[in-house]
Amino acid sequence: MHIRILGSAAGGGVPQWNCNCANCRRARHTRSFLTQSSAAVSADGKQWLLLNASPDLLYQFASFPPLSPAAPKLRGSSVAAIVLTDGEMDHVLGLLSLREQKKLRLICTRAVKRLLTNEFPLLPTLGKYCRVRCDTFPVQIAGVSISKLELPTEKAPPYSAPANRRGVVIGLRLESIRSKRVCAYLPGLPAITKDLSERVRGSDCLIVDGTFWSEDEMISSGLSSRTARKMGHVPIGGSRGSLEWLRTLDVPRKIYTHINNSNPILRKTSRERRLVEQQGIAISHDGMDIRL
Numbered sequence: 001m002h003i004r005i006l007g008s009a010a011g012g013g014v015p016q017w018n019c020n021c022a023n024c025r026r027a028r029h030t031r032s033f034l035t036q037s038s039a040a041v042s043a044d045g046k047q048w049l050l051l052n053a054s055p056d057l058l059y060q061f062a063s064f065p066p067l068s069p070a071a072p073k074l075r076g077s078s079v080a081a082i083v084l085t086d087g088e089m090d091h092v093l094g095l096l097s098l099r100e101q102k103k104l105r106l107i108c109t110r111a112v113k114r115l116l117t118n119e120f121p122l123l124p125t126l127g128k129y130c131r132v133r134c135d136t137f138p139v140q141i142a143g144v145s146i147s148k149l150e151l152p153t154e155k156a157p158p159y160s161a162p163a164n165r166r167g168v169v170i171g172l173r174l175e176s177i178r179s180k181r182v183c184a185y186l187p188g189l190p191a192i193t194k195d196l197s198e199r200v201r202g203s204d205c206l207i208v209d210g211t212f213w214s215e216d217e218m219i220s221s222g223l224s225s226r227t228a229r230k231m232g233h234v235p236i237g238g239s240r241g242s243l244e245w246l247r248t249l250d251v252p253r254k255i256y257t258h259i260n261n262s263n264p265i266l267r268k269t270s271r272e273r274r275l276v277e278q279q280g281i282a283i284s285h286d287g288m289d290i291r292l
């Protein structure tokens with residue numbers, strides 16, 4: 001199984017267009033940009049699953065030739081389906097940029113489908129341009145068995161009504177039917193549960209939410225009044241952070257993704273980055289290839 005990190009940043013990317021924080025300034029200066037969270041997965045190197053549709057998708061496709069049609073085809077796509085983990089803007093806006101394809105296959109929970117049909121009617125709009133087939137989990141596509149990892153959450157997209165939040169954010173368990181290799185993909189981790197730990201144990205690779213380093217990162221930097229958990233992300237550091245959780249998990253490859261531009265792990269020489277790397281955990285970047 002081949003996993004390609006197309007975009008490793010959280011919403012806004014790095015640099016975020018309207019941000020002048022130290023990380024964004026450095027990214028502009030060094031021209032080292034990170035696009036918004038997305039990945040592609042393939043069991044056979046020919047057909048691909050797109051994990052979330054980032055607003056930066058056009059650039060991400062252009063940067064990874066296997067996602068473009070191969071000669072002698074004039075038009076077409078190697079993307080067999082788009083799989084959504086939630087209905088957040090950084091994960092769904094790119095769907096509109098796929099409207100030139102006659103047929104799209106989308107996999108998401110019923111809750112996310114409801115959000116994108118009623119509260120933010122992206123799917124009915126997209127349906128005016130192309131045919132959209134929408135399925136839910138579990139499903140087998142392109143030699144990959146895809147199931148959801150249920151996550152309890154108090155956070156839903158700001159456009160949604162504060163009603164039932166079950167299924168609004170999930171993780172993905174992707175298993176190659178042929179090689180039996182398993183990757184768990186969780187760009188949003190609102191809570192760590194016993195059930196989740198049991199379901200990801202035995203995976204060959206875990207790609208997980210690295211949005212924030214600390215609970216009060218956005219508050220102390222003056223960017224927001226909300227804590228990391230209130231924004232739906234368990235922070236990496238701290239006594240109940242994801243780094244401590246990852247330490248207990250018997251998974252050979254662990255990788256942080258969906259990294260916010262405020263996060264100190266983006267700085268190559270930061271103490272926080274060192275603490276992550278000392279645990280044998282990788283920090284993803286755009287264009288990272290993982291082969292299982």
Ligand SMILES: [Zn+2]
Nearest residue numbers: 019021024261
């Ligand atoms: Zn910034």
